[in-house]
Amino acid sequence: MITTARLRHIAQINPGTPAFDKLDAGDDVTFLPMEAVWPDSRLDLSRRRTKKSVITGYTRFQDGDILVPKITPTFQASRAVLIGGLHSGVGAGSTELHVVRPGKSIDPRYLLYLFHTHSFLKLGEAEMYGVAGQQRVPDDFLRDFPVPLLSLAEQRRIADFLDAETARINLMSQLRRSQLGTLEERYVTAISEVTTPGISTARPRSTTWPWLPEDLATVRLGYLARVQSGVTVHGARAKDPEDAVFPYLRVANVQGERLDLTEIKKITLPRSMAIRSMLQPGDVVMTEANGNPDNLGRGAVWHGQVANMVHQNHVFAIRVDRDKLVPDYLSALLATTHGRRYFRFTSTQVGIATTSSSKVLDFPVPVRTLSQQRDMVGEYEALRSATDRTRSALAHQLDLLEERRRSLITAAVTGQFDVTTASGRNVTEGVAV
Numbered sequence: 320m321i322t323t324a325r326l327r328h329i330a331q332i333n334p335g336t337p338a339f340d341k342l343d344a345g346d347d348v349t350f351l352p353m354e355a356v357w358p359d360s361r362l363d364l365s366r367r368r369t370k371k372s373v374i375t376g377y378t379r380f381q382d383g384d385i386l387v388p389k390i391t392p393t394f395q396a397s398r399a400v401l402i403g404g405l406h407s408g409v410g411a412g413s414t415e416l417h418v419v420r421p422g423k424s425i426d427p428r429y430l431l432y433l434f435h436t437h438s439f440l441k442l443g444e445a446e447m448y449g450v451a452g453q454q455r456v457p458d459d460f461l462r463d464f465p466v467p468l469l470s471l472a473e474q475r476r477i478a479d480f481l482d483a484e485t486a487r488i489n490l491m492s493q494l495r496r497s498q499l500g501t502l503e504e505r506y507v508t509a510i511s512e513v514t515t516p517g518i519s520t521a522r523p524r525s526t527t528w529p530w531l532p533e534d535l536a537t538v539r540l541g542y543l544a545r546v547q548s549g550v551t552v553h554g555a556r557a558k559d560p561e562d563a564v565f566p567y568l569r570v571a572n573v574q575g576e577r578l579d580l581t582e583i584k585k586i587t588l589p590r591s592m593a594i595r596s597m598l599q600p601g602d603v604v605m606t607e608a609n610g611n612p613d614n615l616g617r618g619a620v621w622h623g624q625v626a627n628m629v630h631q632n633h634v635f636a637i638r639v640d641r642d643k644l645v646p647d648y649l650s651a652l653l654a655t656t657h658g659r660r661y662f663r664f665t666s667t668q669v670g671i672a673t674t675s676s677s678k679v680l681d682f683p684v685p686v687r688t689l690s691q692q693r694d695m696v697g698e699y700e701a702l703r704s705a706t707d708r709t710r711s712a713l714a715h716q717l718d719l720l721e722e723r724r725r726s727l728i729t730a731a732v733t734g735q736f737d738v739t740t741a742s743g744r745n746v747t748e749g750v751a752v
Contacts, residue, residue, distance in 0.1 A: 321734060323465035330430065331420040332461050336379040339409045344371040349405040351412030353393060354610075356386060358435075359489055362400050364410075373411035380418045381409045385431050387417040387461065391454045395444055397725065399434040401427055417461055426471060428478035429732070433466060436729040467732070477731050480738035488724045495717050499710065506706040511655040513698045514648075515685055541680035544603075544639040544649070548676075549632040550588060550596045561589035568598065568621075568630040570606050575617040576654050576703065578604070580624055588629070596629045596636075601646045603637040604630060605653065605679075612672035616662030616679075618653045620646045635679055644684070648692035651699040652684065 326332065342348065347367045355363035373379075380386060380402060387399045393415070402410065419434075421427045433439060442464070447454035469477075515535065550567065567586045572579055598604070598621045605618035618637065621628075630636050639646050652658050661682055666672040687695070731738050 321467045321469070324468050325462065326419070326464045326466050327462040329422045329425045329466060331422070332458050333378075333418050334420050336381050336409060338381050338407075339370070339379045339411070342370045342407060342409070344369070344374075346370050346407060348373065348407050349410035351386070351410055351416075353388065353390075353413040353415055356388060356393075356398055356400055356412070356416070358398060358400055359485075360493075364404060364406075367406060368411065376414065377411040378414050378416045378418060379409065379411050380416075381405065381420075383420070383427060385419040385421065385427065385434065386412070387419060387434055387456075388415060389417050389455045390415040391444075391447060391452070394447075394456050395440060397435050397440060399431060401431045415455070417456070417458055419461065424471070425466065426474040426478055428482065429469075429474035430466070432478060432481050432728050432732050435725060436732055437725060438729065438733070439464065467734070477738050481728055481731055484727055485724055488720050488727075492717055492720045492724075495713050495720070499713050502706060502709055502713070506702065507654070507656055507659070509702050510651060510699050511657065513702070514651055514655055514695050515657045536686040537683035538686055539680065540637075540649075540682040540684050543644040543684060544637050544680075546676040546679055547602070547630075547636040547638055548596065549630040549634055549636065550586065550592060551632045552586060556588075559589040561591060562587050563590050563593065565593045565597075565627055565629050566625050568604060568628055568634055570608075570631060570633050573604055573606050573619060573634055575614055576619050576650060578619050578621070578624070583625060586629070593627070593629050598628045598630055598636055599623070599638065601639065601641065603639065603646050603649050603653070605635050605637070607633050607635060607675070608671050608673040610671045612663045612666055612668070613659055615666055615672045615674060616653050616658050616682075618650050620650050635676060637679065643689075645689060645692040645696060647696040647699070648687070649684070651696060653682075657685075658682070 339348070346369065348370055349364050350366040350368040350373065351364070352366070355366065357363070382403050382405050384402050385399060386402060388394050388396075419430070421430050443456045443460055446460040447456055449455050552567070552569075564585050564587050566583045568578075569584060572583070600621060600623035602621040603618040604621050605616060609615040618635075621636075637649065639649060662674055662678070663672070665678045665681075666674055730736055
């Protein structure tokens with residue numbers, strides 16, 4: 320039976336970083352927000368900040384440390400990373416990171432693989448504390464986590480084996496992600512050719528709003544629709560005799576051309592206020608801000624899936640004149656090269672890309688008859704359906720590869736097979752690709 324030692328006896332948990340303290344206030348260090356923390360080649364170390372700008376309110380670390388995200392769902396996503404190549408050898412980042420500094424008796428790569436095992440992730444999830452959506456893994460869990468006491472030579476053999484095997488799996492995952500990117504590009508091109516033929520090669524009409532073909536007649540969306548304002552979500556609203564509980568559509572529910580209604584939250588409002596912000600079937604909903612400028616402006620059609628649904632003020636509800644505009648035609652246009660270019664070009668960039676109701680109403684809509692619009696919607700929906708099926712298949716393969724990767728790591732680290740005898744044969748066989 321393999322004996323174990325608590326992690327705190329072989330590594331430092333959230334230690335100080337003397338190398339950071341030795342830097343001058345104006346020296347640059349690597350900066351790691353949570354969105355930049357990804358395993359393997361996806362780790363982004365390109366950001367820089369001065370020491371004085373991160374001296375308080377940030378987690379500090381140095382080359383050779385392992386960063387373990389503490390908050391849900393990032394922890395469960397197994398995004399722990401071994402850090403190396405930091406500018407000045409030190410960095411600062413999100414306070415939602417635990418720092419583990421391996422001691423001399425533990426190989427850093429072996430320890431990192433331990434943090435990717437099923438047992439570590441399941442045990443950590445069980446120890447989380449806090450409210451739903453903001454739960455965190457305590458540092459006591461890390462300090463008390465049992466680590467198998469193997470010789471350094473054996474640890475390195477396991478790490479070398481897993482380096483080689485996970486590299487094969489990672490390569491297959493990269494290929495699948497590349498395919499997803501290519502699929503998205505082809506999808507946008509295809510639906511653009513359906514609704515605005517030739518737009519990709521169109522000469523600019525002007526310097527204020529470019530990229531539309533000169534012979535394409537358009538009309539301002541404001542002549543065909545209006546934008547309904549939503550409710551402000553806060554806890555300071557005074558009680559009212561008309562108060563009632565209503566479901567409301569949040570920014571998180573609006574996912575580009577589709578709606579994610581798996582979690583519907585509720586809000587208490589006066590009935591009169593709710594009626595002014597209630598969605599109707601046929602409304603096109605879109606968010607006013609997005610971290611990715613290419614996704615800003617994409618909208619989904621509300622079909623009345625939930626009764627008496629109001630919408631948040633950060634979600635636009637575009638109500639079209641059905642005698643002039645088909646809602647699904649507008650949704651298709653927003654997803655095309657035309658729609659994405661318009662909102663990227665007109666967006667305001669302050670941390671994230673944002674737009675406004677006036678810019679939404681200024682959106683140029685190509686003039687089509689209702690019959691032409693419906694025909695285009697039919698082609699658009701066929702393309703979207705085919706793309707969704709392919710996207711789902713690729714995403715499923717990525718899930719299988721990740722599960723295979725985690726199972727392989729767990730089996731190797733916990734001694735379920737001998738890595739010495741396993742080396743030299745393809746243990747990734749059987750992975751669906």
